[in-house]
Amino acid sequence: MTIRIGVIGTGAIGADHARRINQTLTGGKVVAVTDVNREQAEAVVDRLQLDAKVYDNGHDLIAAADVDAVLVTSWGPTHEEFVVAAIKAGKYVFCEKPLATTAQGCFNIVEAEQAAGKRLVQVGFMRPYDSGYRQLKACIDAGDIGEPLMIHAAHRNPTVPERYITEMAIHDTLIHELDVFRWLLNDDYKSAQVIFPRKTRYTHSQLADPQIVLLETVKGTRIDVEVFVNCQYGYDIQCSVVGEEGIANLPEPQSLLMRKGAKLSNEILMDWKDRFIAAYDVELQDFLDGCNAGQMRGASSWDGLAAAVAADACVKAQQTGQIEAIEMPPRPAFYA
Amino acid sequence: MTIRIGVIGTGAIGADHARRINQTLTGGKVVAVTDVNREQAEAVVDRLQLDAKVYDNGHDLIAAADVDAVLVTSWGPTHEEFVVAAIKAGKYVFCEKPLATTAQGCFNIVEAEQAAGKRLVQVGFMRPYDSGYRQLKACIDAGDIGEPLMIHAAHRNPTVPERYITEMAIHDTLIHELDVFRWLLNDDYKSAQVIFPRKTRYTHSQLADPQIVLLETVKGTRIDVEVFVNCQYGYDIQCSVVGEEGIANLPEPQSLLMRKGAKLSNEILMDWKDRFIAAYDVELQDFLDGCNAGQMRGASSWDGLAAAVAADACVKAQQTGQIEAIEMPPRPAFYA
Amino acid sequence: MTIRIGVIGTGAIGADHARRINQTLTGGKVVAVTDVNREQAEAVVDRLQLDAKVYDNGHDLIAAADVDAVLVTSWGPTHEEFVVAAIKAGKYVFCEKPLATTAQGCFNIVEAEQAAGKRLVQVGFMRPYDSGYRQLKACIDAGDIGEPLMIHAAHRNPTVPERYITEMAIHDTLIHELDVFRWLLNDDYKSAQVIFPRKTRYTHSQLADPQIVLLETVKGTRIDVEVFVNCQYGYDIQCSVVGEEGIANLPEPQSLLMRKGAKLSNEILMDWKDRFIAAYDVELQDFLDGCNAGQMRGASSWDGLAAAVAADACVKAQQTGQIEAIEMPPRPAFYA
Amino acid sequence: MTIRIGVIGTGAIGADHARRINQTLTGGKVVAVTDVNREQAEAVVDRLQLDAKVYDNGHDLIAAADVDAVLVTSWGPTHEEFVVAAIKAGKYVFCEKPLATTAQGCFNIVEAEQAAGKRLVQVGFMRPYDSGYRQLKACIDAGDIGEPLMIHAAHRNPTVPERYITEMAIHDTLIHELDVFRWLLNDDYKSAQVIFPRKTRYTHSQLADPQIVLLETVKGTRIDVEVFVNCQYGYDIQCSVVGEEGIANLPEPQSLLMRKGAKLSNEILMDWKDRFIAAYDVELQDFLDGCNAGQMRGASSWDGLAAAVAADACVKAQQTGQIEAIEMPPRPAFYA
Known part of the structure; x- marks a missing residue:
């Protein structure tokens, strides 16, 4: 099954992950993007020739029916909000480091995930890959x-x-x-x-x-x-x-x-x-494989908190x- | 575009390439297989869960309308025959080493390819990758x-x-x-x-x-x-x-x-x-990319002859x- | 000039230094030895074929007119006593580590050496060699x-x-x-x-x-x-x-x-x-050369104190x- | 016993070996030197403060009663002549490479040494040291x-x-x-x-x-x-x-x-x-030790011939x- 991915934040790392998913990795496809700078999001869609819709904001993207999983690659202070929203929507979410800018923020995510009853979060620590x-x-x-x-x-x-x-x-x-x-x-x-x-x-x-x-x-x-x-x-x-x-x-x-x-x-x-350039590929492939297998394997939100x-x-x-x-x-x- | 691949010879290397194409690489899909041992070909289709038809012989596979490109991974002495046939059918062909078991055989391929007017052959020398x-x-x-x-x-x-x-x-x-x-x-x-x-x-x-x-x-x-x-x-x-x-x-x-x-x-x-395990992936990806770009890039049949x-x-x-x-x-x- | 050496303590390190001086290095000759175990001192003289007198104790050896310089390779707690005695006799002295077993002991040596008005002591730290x-x-x-x-x-x-x-x-x-x-x-x-x-x-x-x-x-x-x-x-x-x-x-x-x-x-x-086997040779040669040049160069008693x-x-x-x-x-x- | 050494040829290598023998190694002492350039020989005696007589030529040096062993460090074409002379005088001889400038010259040395009935020659190949x-x-x-x-x-x-x-x-x-x-x-x-x-x-x-x-x-x-x-x-x-x-x-x-x-x-x-600077010391010490032990150990004239x-x-x-x-x-x- 091809995992349909929404990307929140199309700066350097977000665009790079989008490229990875569509051009190098298997099992995923970017179908949605958003950025505080909408023009940048559109430019990335154009440059990478993504077959993806540009959303007004992260919450709309998370809510979209055709988005199976979310990449949070926006500005650090926004991570907590989007990760929690994705958890509440029951969607897998890959969040670049930091998981949140405070330990309390991380703890809130940990709480939300436990409430959801299932591990949905992978944190973008790439060294283990x-x-x-x-x-x-x-x-x-x-x-x-x-x-x-x-x-x-x-x-x-x-x-x-x-x-x-x-x-x-x-x-x-x-x-x-x-x-x-x-x-x-x-x-x-x-x-x-x-x-x-x-x-x-x-x-x-x-x-x-x-x-x-x-x-x-x-x-x-x-x-x-x-x-x-x-x-x-x-x-x-x-x-x-x-x-x-x-x-x-x-x-x-x-x-x-x-x-x-x-x-x-x-x-x-x-x-x-x-x-660690090769590790990013392995890391994100593991996320896609995890989505497909229904089981997150990388750094958990608990690891992000720690x-x-x-x-x-x-x-x-x-x-x-x-x-x-x-x-x-x-x-x-x-x-x- | 997804290149539809036919695999002639489903022994160790053929099966491994099929796995690569369907599970690791991008831009290709195995749609046809054949082997002198038909049961083995069927077993590979089953094991790798390929959505592929099993052909009676290499020539039928080469001729199939839905096969865009051919992998020749059969017994060495059969390479020349299948590579020449693929060239004549105007299809890209990746041939595992040796290109042919004699220099004359390689030369025949070189001649056929020139007659076809376009480079269609990549030889499976992986070290440059x-x-x-x-x-x-x-x-x-x-x-x-x-x-x-x-x-x-x-x-x-x-x-x-x-x-x-x-x-x-x-x-x-x-x-x-x-x-x-x-x-x-x-x-x-x-x-x-x-x-x-x-x-x-x-x-x-x-x-x-x-x-x-x-x-x-x-x-x-x-x-x-x-x-x-x-x-x-x-x-x-x-x-x-x-x-x-x-x-x-x-x-x-x-x-x-x-x-x-x-x-x-x-x-x-x-x-x-x-x-050289990583090189095989890069090599075959380059073949798929070459098919997509309409231009072979790896070792040519001339290199095979040399x-x-x-x-x-x-x-x-x-x-x-x-x-x-x-x-x-x-x-x-x-x-x- | 050949420096005439007296060795106080003919255990493993003392005997090894005696061998060094007589067989490997230049500019020195063992002429006197002593050990709390007189038989051991005699055995070393015999084994190394030293042309050396066996003294009853370190103080007699230090006082001997034909002893130009002293090696103190006896039990650690005796170092201070012999080093100070050698200083008072105006003789160069190479003392294996520790210079003394207490900082106060080292300080006493430092004081004695300053009172003598000339650096006479080299401490056996071999790593700088x-x-x-x-x-x-x-x-x-x-x-x-x-x-x-x-x-x-x-x-x-x-x-x-x-x-x-x-x-x-x-x-x-x-x-x-x-x-x-x-x-x-x-x-x-x-x-x-x-x-x-x-x-x-x-x-x-x-x-x-x-x-x-x-x-x-x-x-x-x-x-x-x-x-x-x-x-x-x-x-x-x-x-x-x-x-x-x-x-x-x-x-x-x-x-x-x-x-x-x-x-x-x-x-x-x-x-x-x-x-550090080669360093011992260089170290002790430097001591002999220092005696000949009238100037100690290795680790000083101040270094021993530090x-x-x-x-x-x-x-x-x-x-x-x-x-x-x-x-x-x-x-x-x-x-x- | 101190081996009394005569040095034939006080160019760079000859002077260096003389320094080695007198300042670094044990068991030898330079007592005689000669060079085609007598002034150079005298300058080396002076510079190294050798207690050595300057001879008019190699043959006189070889014949001198107080010369126990000879170093041939002169111009290559003269090696054979001096080595043979030293052999005939029954003296140990260390000859820098080449032993002789022709295989025949080496063979002549081999013959002379066998006639002498005892190995007297060490050739200056330092790598084995x-x-x-x-x-x-x-x-x-x-x-x-x-x-x-x-x-x-x-x-x-x-x-x-x-x-x-x-x-x-x-x-x-x-x-x-x-x-x-x-x-x-x-x-x-x-x-x-x-x-x-x-x-x-x-x-x-x-x-x-x-x-x-x-x-x-x-x-x-x-x-x-x-x-x-x-x-x-x-x-x-x-x-x-x-x-x-x-x-x-x-x-x-x-x-x-x-x-x-x-x-x-x-x-x-x-x-x-x-x-190979350290090897020269070991090599020449081995020659001195060989002289003292009455048995050459380094490269033989046979090795020079080979x-x-x-x-x-x-x-x-x-x-x-x-x-x-x-x-x-x-x-x-x-x-x-």
């Missing part, structure tokens, strides 16, 4: 390194613009690690601490860069993540899981091994968009310099 | 290593069965290198020589293993390929292009870097089927121990 | 990575015996990092914190293993060191220096790159004694779970 | 990769001067491989072939660059060596031994792994002098384009 992270998880789950005791990780960008301030290191950058480590470890967070090394000369006055975030999980695994967003040299995601019997490292992106100019080298990516709660604690830890507790409500059986 | 080889070609074409002067390559399998004899090292194994190097270098072969090191204890009486094949191109680039099909340790494809200013190496398949048991290691694949002519010279070189010329007719403008 | 660390320091000093902002490090052993308890992770293991990072960074420590991940199943009740030690330097560089002494897989020393413009990693020990058994691998050492003060703070941090200050007295011009 | 090659040989000898079947090797220089012509690729460059492979494999050569790829634009009219030399051993192992002396990118020595059960690769020289400027890289050396015979066949193969036999006389028991 990256082939490297999947190999890493398979290795851990197989017990190849014994029980994981520590993770050493890094999230580095070459540069960020002036508007990127200290707490965005958590909400815009670390958020991916906050999601993917829970998934890797089958574990939840217990506390967070943030350490500020001396600043790089390449940062600006509103941004403490780099930062080191220390996380403790319920099982006692300790995680350190270096967040360094003006590292100059590349977009570089490192993840090393130290287990009782060995260590597994996230693979580097595939590249030619070169001998040239007195260097034996592999290329490091400079643009984050290239790093990331939001952890992120809030990290921001607090940035401000206090203390070890801050990360307190989640008990996980409902619904999300087991 | 591998992301690693594509990076390598992009690097060469960009001039990053200067003009290529040499290629050092290896094609290794853990083991082969008893029925694999000396000349199969050329027709079954080296054939992929014979295709991919022409494409990498934009060049043609001029001569071949084969060297036999002492045999590994792991081979049998009918197989000289390993072998080293030396190729010279028209531009003077020299290629050495180690073919070692009982190397025990893994399925390992190596390709190092030495240019005037540097060397580019085909990337290793992506895998976790492990620290365990006194070893810092990456996994080496043992099964050839895992090595590989066959080179392979014949290599087999002769195995037998004579001499340097054997590789003589291609002039390339028609049709295949420019 | 390792070719890898030297490359790393040269890279930092040349500004190749910009200012160093962070160090991520690990010190891992396959296993430790039952008598190794939690605080030995600092005094016996981390002590090398405490020395080498000051040298690498030309910096001093400001604070320490210790984090305890969940224990590996391979440790015992008296040892919290692994541990993560967090250090802050005066310049604000942040260091995290994983100390994991039952890691099973190898003796593995990692050091990654993150600078403003790039990252430099301590080289892995040189080993064959192997393709075997489905693995592309390098060997990891299992025995710590193999890791490591001791930092170690004490780390042990306190293990106990309190808090961030503990590392407070050094102002550095005298004598040690500039 | 390189730690990487030693690891490689240990791996082969231990059977870790099964029987060796092939070697793929490369010897690359960034550039060579105009006076370097085609056959120097054999006598000046490949000569090291010709020695080290016999030692690695415990085998002798049977035939040689040389292949000329198209020339790099960076070579000149008198030099065919690169070249590929194919060697066959008596046991049937096949070796291919790329000799590429204007490769631009670095001084790069590669050696990969393919055995029945695995492959062992010569380690890369130790260097920092860097993340910088969009590259994950290790440095490649540009200057050949840095590559390299010369193989080199001559390679040069012939350059000229004929044919497979040329490498014919050694039977190995005397004296050199077993």
Whole structure:
């Protein structure tokens, strides 16, 4: 069966997902779009040659009888409203991160979904769909390194613009690690601490860069993540899981091994968009397959909530310099 | 437009391509199948839930009005017959390697295609669709290593069965290198020589293993390929292009870097089927896209002929121990 | 000139240094030995065919007119006494770590040396003599990575015996990092914190293993060191220096790159004694050269004190779970 | 016992060996030097503060009663004369490569040494003293990769001067491989072939660059060596031994792994002098130890002859384009 998709928000990511569904993936078809900027929505329909109706607003789109599932790729502050509406309409909904801009917003979605009696939401965390992270998880789950005791990780960008301030290191950058480590470890967070090394000369006055975030999980695994967003040299995601019997490292992106100019080298990516590009395809295909199978499989709204709660604690830890507790409500059986 | 595909030969590779077309790729649909073993064809239709008619033979399938394009995945000796028939019917045809079992057979196809006045054939050489080889070609074409002067390559399998004899090292194994190097270098072969090191204890009486094949191109680039099909340790494809200013190496398949048991290691694949698995998808998608665009893009029947002519010279070189010329007719403008 | 050496303590390390001086290095000769176990001292003289007198005790050896310089390789608690005696006798002294078992003991040595008016002491920290660390320091000093902002490090052993308890992770293991990072960074420590991940199943009740030690330097560089002494897989020393413009990693020990058994691998050492074996030669040669040049060059007694003060703070941090200050007295011009 | 050394030829390598003996190694002392340029010899004595007499010529030096052993580091064409003279004087002699400039000259030395009834000669092939090659040989000898079947090797220089012509690729460059492979494999050569790829634009009219030399051993192992002396990118020595059960690769020289400027890289050396610098110390120490033990251990004059015979066949193969036999006389028991 072909899932008929409505897209709310046709900016860069929304348009890209629409292209994916119609040109690359199988089992789905974009039949409806909307955007606060109607002309942009029309332009996307035109450019991608979509056989899709342009709606005035997200609510009309959600209500449309020929829309089976909804993509929420609008501005972050609108996510909660549209996701809840889709849930109430009984439609599957894929929501780009953040699920909501506050933990309370995420919690409202979790409540709405439980009230609906069925998991309808997939949150757009794409790292669990990256082939490297999947190999890493398979290795851990197989017990190849014994029980994981520590993770050493890094999230580095070459540069960020002036508007990127200290707490965005958590909400815009670390958020991916906050999601993917829970998934890797089958574990939840217990506390967070943030350490500020001396600043790089390449940062600006509103941004403490780099930062080191220390996380403790319920099982006692300790995680350190270096967040360094003006590292100059590349977009570089490192993840090393130290287990009782060995260590597994996230693979580097595939590249030619070169001998040239007195260097034996592999290329490091400079643009984050290239790093997980294949994962977006796998992620959205999984959503379409989930719709077809009647069962969501990716990050749940509970996962979205967990990331939001952890992120809030990290921001607090940035401000206090203390070890801050990360307190989640008990996980409902619904999300087991 | 959805290309309606007929599949001639529903063995392992034929069934796999059918699955690909219907479940993974876009723009195509299997509507017809046939096999010398009709029951097998029916079983594949059933297993993959194809909405496809089972034909008595390849010619009826080719003639069917609702078949837009044909996949020839039958037994090698039948390829020439079906490919020529498809050409005569004016239908696009994807033919698994070998295009024909003799150079003359390939030549007959080339002639038929020129008579038809339009390129209709894509040969199933998948390596040019591998992301690693594509990076390598992009690097060469960009001039990053200067003009290529040499290629050092290896094609290794853990083991082969008893029925694999000396000349199969050329027709079954080296054939992929014979295709991919022409494409990498934009060049043609001029001569071949084969060297036999002492045999590994792991081979049998009918197989000289390993072998080293030396190729010279028209531009003077020299290629050495180690073919070692009982190397025990893994399925390992190596390709190092030495240019005037540097060397580019085909990337290793992506895998976790492990620290365990006194070893810092990456996994080496043992099964050839895992090595280029992603390339098959890209290859067949390119065929479907080519059908839709009305223009074949992958390996042409001329490329199939070139590989066959080179392979014949290599087999002769195995037998004579001499340097054997590789003589291609002039390339028609049709295949420019 | 040949420096005439007296060795106090002829256990494993003392005998090894004696062998080094007489058989491998240049510019020195062992002429005197002593040990609490006189028979052992005699056995070493015999085994190494030393032309050396066996003394009843360290003080007699230090006082001997034909002894130009002293090696203190006796039991740790005796170091302070012999080093101070050698200083008072105006003789160069190489003292294996620890310089003294307490910070106060180190301070007493520092005072004695200043009173003597000349640097006479080299402490046996060998890592600054390792070719890898030297490359790393040269890279930092040349500004190749910009200012160093962070160090991520690990010190891992396959296993430790039952008598190794939690605080030995600092005094016996981390002590090398405490020395080498000051040298690498030309910096001093400001604070320490210790984090305890969940224990590996391979440790015992008296040892919290692994541990993560967090250090802050005066310049604000942040260091995290994983100390994991039952890691099973190898003796593995990692050091990654993150600078403003790039990252430099301590080289892995040189080993064959192997393709075997489905693995592309390098060997990891299992025995710590193999890791810095070449550095011991360089270190002791530097001591001999320093004696000949009349100027000590290696780790000074001030460096020994600094490591001791930092170690004490780390042990306190293990106990309190808090961030503990590392407070050094102002550095005298004598040690500039 | 201190071996008293006379050095014939105080050019760059001679002076360097004199420095080594007096300043770095143990068991030897330079007591005599000579050079066709007497002033240069005197300057070296002065610069290195040698306690050595300057002789008028090599023969007087060899005859001197206080000279225990001789280093022949003079101009190649004089090697044979001095080595034979040293043999006749019953003195150990270390001769830099080439042992003689012709195979006949080497043979004359072999004859003289046998007549003397004792091995007195060590030839200055240093690669067997390189730690990487030693690891490689240990791996082969231990059977870790099964029987060796092939070697793929490369010897690359960034550039060579105009006076370097085609056959120097054999006598000046490949000569090291010709020695080290016999030692690695415990085998002798049977035939040689040389292949000329198209020339790099960076070579000149008198030099065919690169070249590929194919060697066959008596046991049937096949070796291919790329000799590429204007490769631009670095001084790069590669050696990969393919055995029945695995492959062992010569380690890369130790260097920092860097993340910088969009590259994950290790440095490649540009200057050949840095590559085997440590091996020279080990080599000459082994000569001194051999003198002391009364038994030569390094490359023998037989090994020097074998390299010369193989080199001559390679040069012939350059000229004929044919497979040329490498014919050694039977190995005397004296050199077993």
